[in-house]
Amino acid sequence: MASSTSTRLEWIGAAIDQYQGRLIRFAARITGDAESARDVVQDTFLRLCREDRDRVRDHLPAWLFRVCRNRALDVRKKEGPLRSLDDSGTSPLEEPGTDPHARLESGDDTRRVLAAIATLPAAQQEVLRLRFQEELSYKEIGAVTGHSVGSVGFLIHAGIKQLRERLGAGDPASRPEGERADA
Amino acid sequence: MHDEPRDEDLTAYALGELDGEARAAVEAVLAESADARHEVDEVRAAASRLREAFATVPHQALSPAQRAAVEAEAAREPRSRRRSWSVAATLVAGVAASLVAMATLYRPFRRDALPPVYEPVQPLIEAPATPLPPAGHALIPPATRVPSEVTARLKALGYVDRTPDGFEQDALTPRFNSLRESSARFNTEAYDHIRDNAFVLVAQDPRSTFSVDVDTASYSIVRRFLQGGQLPPKDAVRIEELVNYFPYAYEPPTGAVPFAVHMETASCPWRPAHRLVRIGIKGREVPREERPPSNLVFLIDVSGSMNEPNKLPLVKAALRLLVEQLRPEDRVAIAVYAGSEGLALPSTPATEKGTILSAIESLSPGGSTHGSAGIRLAYETAAASFIEGGVNRVILATDGDFNVGVTSPGDLVRLIETKAKSGVFLTALGFGMGNLKDATLEKLADHGNGNYAYIDTLSEARKVFVEQVGGTLVTIAKDVKLQVEFNPAKVKAFRLVGYENRVLAHQDFNDDTRDAGDIGAGHTVTALYEIVPPGVAIDVPGVDPLKYQPTTDRVRGSGSGELLTLKLRYKQPDASQSARLDVPVEDSGRSFQDASTDFRFAAAVAAFGMALRDSPYKGDANLRTIQDWAQSGLGEDEGGHRAELVALVEQARRLSPNR
Numbered sequence: 001m002a003s004s005t006s007t008r009l010e011w012i013g014a015a016i017d018q019y020q021g022r023l024i025r026f027a028a029r030i031t032g033d034a035e036s037a038r039d040v041v042q043d044t045f046l047r048l049c050r051e052d053r054d055r056v057r058d059h060l061p062a063w064l065f066r067v068c069r070n071r072a073l074d075v076r077k078k079e080g081p082l083r084s085l086d087d088s089g090t091s092p093l094e095e096p097g098t099d100p101h102a103r104l105e106s107g108d109d110t111r112r113v114l115a116a117i118a119t120l121p122a123a124q125q126e127v128l129r130l131r132f133q134e135e136l137s138y139k140e141i142g143a144v145t146g147h148s149v150g151s152v153g154f155l156i157h158a159g160i161k162q163l164r165e166r167l168g169a170g171d172p173a174s175r176p177e178g179e180r181a182d183a
Numbered sequence: 184m185h186d187e188p189r190d191e192d193l194t195a196y197a198l199g200e201l202d203g204e205a206r207a208a209v210e211a212v213l214a215e216s217a218d219a220r221h222e223v224d225e226v227r228a229a230a231s232r233l234r235e236a237f238a239t240v241p242h243q244a245l246s247p248a249q250r251a252a253v254e255a256e257a258a259r260e261p262r263s264r265r266r267s268w269s270v271a272a273t274l275v276a277g278v279a280a281s282l283v284a285m286a287t288l289y290r291p292f293r294r295d296a297l298p299p300v301y302e303p304v305q306p307l308i309e310a311p312a313t314p315l316p317p318a319g320h321a322l323i324p325p326a327t328r329v330p331s332e333v334t335a336r337l338k339a340l341g342y343v344d345r346t347p348d349g350f351e352q353d354a355l356t357p358r359f360n361s362l363r364e365s366s367a368r369f370n371t372e373a374y375d376h377i378r379d380n381a382f383v384l385v386a387q388d389p390r391s392t393f394s395v396d397v398d399t400a401s402y403s404i405v406r407r408f409l410q411g412g413q414l415p416p417k418d419a420v421r422i423e424e425l426v427n428y429f430p431y432a433y434e435p436p437t438g439a440v441p442f443a444v445h446m447e448t449a450s451c452p453w454r455p456a457h458r459l460v461r462i463g464i465k466g467r468e469v470p471r472e473e474r475p476p477s478n479l480v481f482l483i484d485v486s487g488s489m490n491e492p493n494k495l496p497l498v499k500a501a502l503r504l505l506v507e508q509l510r511p512e513d514r515v516a517i518a519v520y521a522g523s524e525g526l527a528l529p530s531t532p533a534t535e536k537g538t539i540l541s542a543i544e545s546l547s548p549g550g551s552t553h554g555s556a557g558i559r560l561a562y563e564t565a566a567a568s569f570i571e572g573g574v575n576r577v578i579l580a581t582d583g584d585f586n587v588g589v590t591s592p593g594d595l596v597r598l599i600e601t602k603a604k605s606g607v608f609l610t611a612l613g614f615g616m617g618n619l620k621d622a623t624l625e626k627l628a629d630h631g632n633g634n635y636a637y638i639d640t641l642s643e644a645r646k647v648f649v650e651q652v653g654g655t656l657v658t659i660a661k662d663v664k665l666q667v668e669f670n671p672a673k674v675k676a677f678r679l680v681g682y683e684n685r686v687l688a689h690q691d692f693n694d695d696t697r698d699a700g701d702i703g704a705g706h707t708v709t710a711l712y713e714i715v716p717p718g719v720a721i722d723v724p725g726v727d728p729l730k731y732q733p734t735t736d737r738v739r740g741s742g743s744g745e746l747l748t749l750k751l752r753y754k755q756p757d758a759s760q761s762a763r764l765d766v767p768v769e770d771s772g773r774s775f776q777d778a779s780t781d782f783r784f785a786a787a788v789a790a791f792g793m794a795l796r797d798s799p800y801k802g803d804a805n806l807r808t809i810q811d812w813a814q815s816g817l818g819e820d821e822g823g824h825r826a827e828l829v830a831l832v833e834q835a836r837r838l839s840p841n842r
Binding site (some may be wrong): 003008009011012014016020021022025028037038039041042045046049050074075078079081109110113115117118123128131132133137138153154156157158161163164167 | 190191192194195198225226228230232233234235237238239240241242243244245246250252253255256257307425487490536548617623
């Protein structure tokens with residue numbers, strides 16, 4: 001018993017190490033503040049503790065993000081949206097106080113990209129984050145959000161397409177002008 | 184051959200999401216089309232820009248306390264974790280049914296919100312449409328309106344095998360069914376494991392020591408399960424709390440001692456060869472006009488988890504009932520806690536009833552629970568308006584889900600223990616279901632000079648705050664400990680029925696620093712001992728007879744005819760030194776049928792608890808006989824509480840035809 005407990009502790013500890021930062025970042029997008037995001041993530045891991053390891057092992061990231069997302073939406077529903085996902089495009093984890101459209105003018109590619117993302121519909125933003133920030137697969141994103149895999153594919157495609165349109169040529173390094181000629 | 188892949192398939196391909204036929208289809212297109220190849224490159228370039236941008240968002244970590252709380256949970260015995268799952272399983276069906284049953288009792292609170300007993304995927308609430316950046320760009324229709332021809336084409340590619348909204352029919356179904364099932368265990372009600380007290384051979388140990396308990400929460404919890412159509416989890420059944428839920432007609436004290444002791448002996452109904460001894464304690468009644476002035480601090484959990492019809496709205500209704508019972512010299516303050524703690528109402532005289540009632544009314548849920556800071560604030564508020572010689576009490580209303588800050592029960596208990604020394608008493612009121620931390624609340628009340636009740640209906644609130652308000656508010660004796668010494672000439676073995684988590688070490692009896700239970704004004708406390716007389720066979724497993732013992736005929740005092748002596752220690756509410764009371768008792772030799780109605784009813788309730796716990800000591804008791812015993816013990820039944828028990832036994836019979 002003692003050894004299974006210590007193995008369990010190690011497993012939970014490793015899961016915290018690997019996922020806490022990603023989950024807090026993700027939850028903060030929903031709750032609007034880092035403090036309640038931490039509470040949400042603590043809750044998520046407490047639930048993981050009560051879970052049978054064998055049942056979640058094969059889909060741990062999807063499980064964690066799904067539970068975390070539900071919990072965060074609960075919190076937001078009960079506390080009222082402190083800030084909706086795309087009303088300003090800033091979360092307390094990012095640099096606050098800048099209007100997203102103003103940021104579009106800035107030369108810094110990262111800021112431009114983040115500002116452009118902030119102008120997308122909430123559902124698109126969410127799947128883009130899950131795909132490119134959290135590196136979940138379409139299937140995992142579907143399990144987390146309840147969208148079908150096809151919807152996830154469509155949302156991501158639409159999101160990327162809009163971003164490309166909004167950002168235009170962008171950073172020359174990531175979008176060499178000569179590419180079309182080569183193709 | 185194949186339909187030409189759509190743009191979104193190129194995106195999926197670019198991101199490495201396609202395989203098999205779908206992938207081959209895209210590759211066939213790519214081989215022929217420079218535009219398609221360009222498109223794939225563009226998607227990959229955009230993806231890497233996205234990754235780079237996202238990577239700049241900093242990571243944060245849990246606070247050390249939060250992490251420690253999670254690790255403490257992970258380190259818990261696996262068995263106790265599993266147990267809470269089975270609680271969850273039995274609850275799922277019960278929740279809906281009991282809510283419906285409750286709705287008739289307090290319709291005003293009914294809402295259609297059910298506690299989240301499983302983990303459905305919640306829809307992301309769409310924020311209002313965003314204003315477009317500089318004009319000229321056509322917006323792609325929102326994803327929720329994926330055109331059906333798109334879906335059809337995706338299906339044709341084998342990329343989607345169902346409609347966008349159908350989560351159930353996913354190809355991943357087996358895997359995510361298991362995810363859903365495991366999520367269904369998220370009911371987090373927690374009950375500490377109870378192991379029934381065993382028979383003790385008097386030749387091995389002639390004494391039994393325990394603390395009184397006036398808590399009644401377990402009865403309300405059991406009732407909630409049964410009325411909801413489920414048998415309660417065994418560990419939610421604490422027999423002493425079932426027995427003590429009911430008032431008994433014990434005579435109140437007449438002298439200086441704050442309580443009277445009444446003992447009765449008759450044959451044991453579930454094992455007629457055994458005897459049953461009932462210890463009945465009755466606290467002094469304090470009439471309303473003699474009640475000392477009260478300094479009350481309500482400490483209300485307003486965290487998000489309290490936002491359910493049977494929680495915060497019921498808390499408010501219960502507090503309104505209590506406020507109606509107050510007298511002009513009483514004072515009330517309201518402290519709240521959630522993400523942060525605060526005073527919703529500074530200490531206010533009861534004459535300003537309107538102010539108090541509107542403060543109660545304005546409580547609204549929000550935030551996560553930070554119980555310890557709230558507890559500190561409440562005790563500080565109580566200390567600031569302390570009334571010498573009065574009732575100084577913190578009344579905590581929560582579902583007990585302390586999940587921020589000091590979360591280990593041990594830390595909380597230590598905090599409460601320290602605070603209790605200031606002369607402020609505690610009443611813990613448990614509300615709601617789903618994540619009720621029964622064990623935590625019981626421990627808080629035990630260590631905080633307090634009592635614990637579970638309030639599931641307005642009528643239960645009325646019992647606690649109106650019918651028995653004196654007992655709830657006014658403590659007449661604290662740290663009440665009982666020690667029973669059995670006469671080996673009359674008793675071969677004994678078993679204390681219930682009080683499993685109240686058992687004390689013998690040496691704690693005379694140790695005034697050891698905390699024990701309190702008795703409120705008018706409270707009754709009932710304890711039962713099942714006794715094996717000499718000459719009746721009893722097998723106590725695992726215990727060998729002692730080798731070096733005096734023979735029983737030479738034991739001093741054994742010829743007295745006394746069955747046992749009850750020794751009782753208690754403190755006056757403001758004293759630190761205890762007084763002692765000795766009460767010897769002889770066996771009247773009565774049969775169960777000749778016993779008092781109170782005796783028969785208490786025995787029936789104890790047997791009901793044993794049946795629900797499926798105790799190894801339940802003997803011949805079954806739900807049918809228990810119902811008869813309870814029926815025979817109804818007596819005058821003021822308030823109809825006993826009749827309710829008979830109905831609950833009947834309900835348990837319906838739910839368990841085999842018992």
